Amino acid sequence: MNPKLFDAAVIACNKVAKETFCLTLKSDLIAKHARAGQFVNVSVPREADILWRRPFSIHRVDPQKSTFDLLFSVVGKGTHILSQLAPPMTLDVLGPLGNHFEYPNDKNRLLIVAGGLGVAPFFKVLQEVAHRDLTIDFVYGVSSADYFCFLSEITSYCNLILATDDGSKGVKGTVINALETLSHIQKDDTRVLVCGPNPMLRAVQTYCQQHQLDAFVSVENTMACGFGACMGCPVPMKNPPNEGKQYYLACKDGPVFDMSEIIVDE
Numbered sequence: 537m538n539p540k541l542f543d544a545a546v547i548a549c550n551k552v553a554k555e556t557f558c559l560t561l562k563s564d565l566i567a568k569h570a571r572a573g574q575f576v577n578v579s580v581p582r583e584a585d586i587l588w589r590r591p592f593s594i595h596r597v598d599p600q601k602s603t604f605d606l607l608f609s610v611v612g613k614g615t616h617i618l619s620q621l622a623p624p625m626t627l628d629v630l631g632p633l634g635n636h637f638e639y640p641n642d643k644n645r646l647l648i649v650a651g652g653l654g655v656a657p658f659f660k661v662l663q664e665v666a667h668r669d670l671t672i673d674f675v676y677g678v679s680s681a682d683y684f685c686f687l688s689e690i691t692s693y694c695n696l697i698l699a700t701d702d703g704s705k706g707v708k709g710t711v712i713n714a715l716e717t718l719s720h721i722q723k724d725d726t727r728v729l730v731c732g733p734n735p736m737l738r739a740v741q742t743y744c745q746q747h748q749l750d751a752f753v754s755v756e757n758t759m760a761c762g763f764g765a766c767m768g769c770p771v772p773m774k775n776p777p778n779e780g781k782q783y784y785l786a787c788k789d790g791p792v793f794d795m796s797e798i799i800v801d802e
């Protein structure tokens with residue numbers, strides 16, 4: 537589906553966890569046609585000095601209401617302004633952009649590993665696989681319990697394993713500590729889907745290599761255009777050809793990559 541530029545009506549923007557907001561926007565196009573892992577690039581309203589659009593994963597969709605949600609944390613000026621949106625405002629949106637997660641027929645287990653706001657694309661994954669006969673383990677790590685959101689909703693779909701750096705809920709430690717509590721993961725029947733900050737991605741990449749797990753990651757590089765024109769979102773290839781391209785573009789070739797094919801930046 538080709539991306540489109542459109543004005544999306546703001547339906548609601550609610551705080552759902554510490555520094556974390558869920559923004560609901562109206563769009564029949566995204567609600568009916570976007571896939572899990574795809575993203576939209578939004579223009580931050582009002583502030584002339586914010587030049588580039590800001591990219592956000594499509595968090596979940598409601599095809600009946602023709603709406604979709606973005607789940608984001610406030611990290612800077614753009615996300616601060618987005619957190620204050622309310623009806624009847626509209627937002628200038630470009631999307632859906634990028635590729636998407638896939639679920640191969642020969643795997644009957646999904647292992648989702650989410651760190652912080654890396655949880656955002658996985659609600660759409662859960663919506664997409666709800667009709668499939670898959671066993672799903674969902675490992676979700678944050679720094680402290682205040683940052684968790686929508687836990688009961690995740691539990692309604694799958695087996696949820698939590699981790700917090702400070703031990704305030706779930707396993708004390710990182711998602712790797714949580715993964716080590718799972719004894720039933722079999723390399724041949726499991727597809728791993730990962731999203732989170734780069735230090736976590738590197739640790740999960742090593743874990744998946746050691747356990748020979750088939751893993752796909754959604755990267756969250758800094759981006760500008762969002763559609764392959766500015767070359768501003770390079771992702772180094774792990775095994776580049778001797779000549780030619782040494783980088784993928786996160787926005788165009790991704791954001792979802794086979795984890796064994798990329799180098800995750802420091």
Ligand SMILES: Cc1cc2nc3c(=O)[nH]c(=O)nc-3n(C[C@H](O)[C@H](O)[C@H](O)COP(=O)(O)OP(=O)(O)OC[C@H]3O[C@@H](n4cnc5c(N)ncnc54)[C@H](O)[C@@H]3O)c2cc1C
Binds near residue numbers: 609614791
């Ligand atoms: C494909 C994709 C999907 C994304 N999905 C989500 C999502 O679902 N939810 C969400 O909260 N965020 C997501 N992000 C990150 C989000 O785009 C940034 O947090 C946002 O652009 C920051 O804008 P700002 O103006 O508030 O911050 P800025 O003022 O631009 O930056 C503030 C701080 O945030 C850091 N930062 C900026 N962009 C990123 C980034 N892409 N990754 C990590 N750190 C960054 C900056 O280095 C700086 O330290 C996604 C990024 C990509 C590329």
Ligand code: FES
Binds near residue numbers: 768769
């Ligand atoms: S953001 Fe412009 S090429 Fe990827």
